[in-house]
Amino acid sequence: MSKDLTELTVAEALQGLENKDFTSVEITKAHLEAMENSRSLNAYITETPEIALKQAKESDKKRASGDARPLEGIPVGIKDLFCTKDVKTTAASKIIGNFVPKYESTVTQKMFDDGCVMLGKLNLDEFAMGSSNTTSHFGNVINPWKEKESDKDLVPGGSSGGSASAVAAGLCLAATGTDTGGSIRQPASFCGVTGIKPTYGRCSRYGIVAFASSLDQAGVFAKNTEDCAIMLKSMSGFDPMDSTSADIEVPDFTNALTGDIKGLKIGIPKEYKVDGMSEEIANLWDKGIEYMKDAGAEIVDISLPHTKYALATYYILAPAEASSNLARYDGVRYGLRVEGSSLDETYEKTRAEGFGDEVKRRILIGAYVLSAGYYDAYYVKAQKVRRLISNDFRRAYEKCDVILTPTTPSAAFAIGEKQDDPIAMYLNDVFTVPSSLAGLPAMSVPAGLSSKGLPLGLQIIGKAWDEATVLKAGDVIEKAACFSAKPSKIIRAA
Ligand code: GLN
Numbered sequence: 473m474s475k476d477l478t479e480l481t482v483a484e485a486l487q488g489l490e491n492k493d494f495t496s497v498e499i500t501k502a503h504l505e506a507m508e509n510s511r512s513l514n515a516y517i518t519e520t521p522e523i524a525l526k527q528a529k530e531s532d533k534k535r536a537s538g539d540a541r542p543l544e545g546i547p548v549g550i551k552d553l554f555c556t557k558d559v560k561t562t563a564a565s566k567i568i569g570n571f572v573p574k575y576e577s578t579v580t581q582k583m584f585d586d587g588c589v590m591l592g593k594l595n596l597d598e599f600a601m602g603s604s605n606t607t608s609h610f611g612n613v614i615n616p617w618k619e620k621e622s623d624k625d626l627v628p629g630g631s632s633g634g635s636a637s638a639v640a641a642g643l644c645l646a647a648t649g650t651d652t653g654g655s656i657r658q659p660a661s662f663c664g665v666t667g668i669k670p671t672y673g674r675c676s677r678y679g680i681v682a683f684a685s686s687l688d689q690a691g692v693f694a695k696n697t698e699d700c701a702i703m704l705k706s707m708s709g710f711d712p713m714d715s716t717s718a719d720i721e722v723p724d725f726t727n728a729l730t731g732d733i734k735g736l737k738i739g740i741p742k743e744y745k746v747d748g749m750s751e752e753i754a755n756l757w758d759k760g761i762e763y764m765k766d767a768g769a770e771i772v773d774i775s776l777p778h779t780k781y782a783l784a785t786y787y788i789l790a791p792a793e794a795s796s797n798l799a800r801y802d803g804v805r806y807g808l809r810v811e812g813s814s815l816d817e818t819y820e821k822t823r824a825e826g827f828g829d830e831v832k833r834r835i836l837i838g839a840y841v842l843s844a845g846y847y848d849a850y851y852v853k854a855q856k857v858r859r860l861i862s863n864d865f866r867r868a869y870e871k872c873d874v875i876l877t878p879t880t881p882s883a884a885f886a887i888g889e890k891q892d893d894p895i896a897m898y899l900n901d902v903f904t905v906p907s908s909l910a911g912l913p914a915m916s917v918p919a920g921l922s923s924k925g926l927p928l929g930l931q932i933i934g935k936a937w938d939e940a941t942v943l944k945a946g947d948v949i950e951k952a953a954c955f956s957a958k959p960s961k962i963i964r965a966a
Pocket residue numbers: 600601602603630631650651652653654655656683790901
């Protein structure tokens with residue numbers, strides 16, 4: 473094999489396993505070794521080599537006896553927000569303590585039922601709140617990319633920063649993520665990998681630690697669109713354990729990757745041309761439009777008039793739901809408990825010590841917007857605006873099939889930057905939040921490099937349940953952009 477096993481795509485690995493070029497144990501060992509050599513990225517909170525090798529051995533046996541399942545022997549990383557049976561699950565928070573779930577999340581169960589091998593649990597922002605993976609109780613995740621001629625460490629994006637960094641650095645073939653307001657797409661863009669958040673309800677939320685339940689959605693990171701299509705098929709589907717999961721058939725997404733987008737209508741929303749958009753992001757977007765035109769698609773100008781309210785709406789609704797979801801961490805039933813002289817004091821001490829600053833900020837904002845005096849002015853108002861934002865998309869899709877925008881307003885930034893300015897941090901989500909509020913599928917594909925040599929992503933937003941067209945368009949951009957640059961900080965096994 474000329475290619476390092478950690479450089480394979482999922483599709484190549486499946487083919488190689490089938491051809492007996494290598495075994496799952498070999499690919500798994502290669503990844504475990506890469507993980508050991510790249511601990512400085514802090515991508516994993518928990519490594520599970522024993523489980524991985526056991527699963528890989530079983531997988532090799534299954535394949536040898538002709539019983540290979542769709543993802544037989546593929547080593548993956550799991551965002552540490554997914555409960556994994558008998559394996560510590562932290563949500564990157566101190567308050568969860570040493571929680572070891574007695575059950576498996578539906579998404580991970582589906583992946584294991586299809587033959588995936590678990591390498592470990594990936595780092596994230598605490599409770600998935602953040603855009604830089606600097607709020608984890610287990611430390612910052614480092615982006616394997618560096619700016620040209622600079623050695624400073626960059627953020628991988630968030631909240632699924634461990635997932636993005638690990639896929640970019642070859643520390644797993646694919647990884648799960650969750651996306652509430654951009655947590656798959658933004659880190660995918662920052663780390664030069666591909667990530668898709670499907671339609672709300674496509675993947676079950678059962679067993680995923682809740683942040684904002686009406687927005688949280690599982691999805692996947694991989695090296696390219698084809699791999700995303702393969703993985704998403706496995707993760708998706710109706711689950712009676714999640715009342716918001718949809719009983720809608722899951723197509724074979726890889727069938728959509730025909731490269732044929734002739735006549736496809738691509739919407740370009742004028743409101744995303746925000747004031748002060750950097751030239752390199754504007755150029756990237758133009759390039760994406762050219763790729764689409766060259767492939768025979770039709771470009772349509774559209775308007776999403778309520779876009780400017782999306783961030784404010786999100787940062788009312790997400791904290792409101794978070795404050796309610798996180799009320800359960802009280803030192804009585806889960807995780808950390810700091811004893812006080814009364815029950816109230818025990819609650820106070822536990823929560824004061826167990827939650828980090830950003831989580832506390834969200835709980836306070838959430839409690840405030842839900843409080844009797846402000847409920848109508850903030851929470852109810854935001855719900856109404858959310859509907860208007862959804863309606864914008866519905867109207868736009870009368871004129872187009874998918875929407876093309878940049879994924880983020882900038883490339884990855886340095887660790888510590890924007891840390892003291894929550895509003896600047898929240899602006900990272902300006903292009904990803906509207907589709908989250910509308911529950912629509914959206915993906916980011918790497919489409920170019922910034923002037924400083926960092927990856928930049930383009931976002932494709934689709935109609936509800938139409939991940940297939942999103943993936944089809946993403947695949948065309950990805951191939952046209954020929955994105956082949958690699959991060960500098962991949963430390964290969966000797
Ligand atoms: N960055 C956004 C936030 O901090 C999105 C997080 C997410 O999608 N989980 O809320």
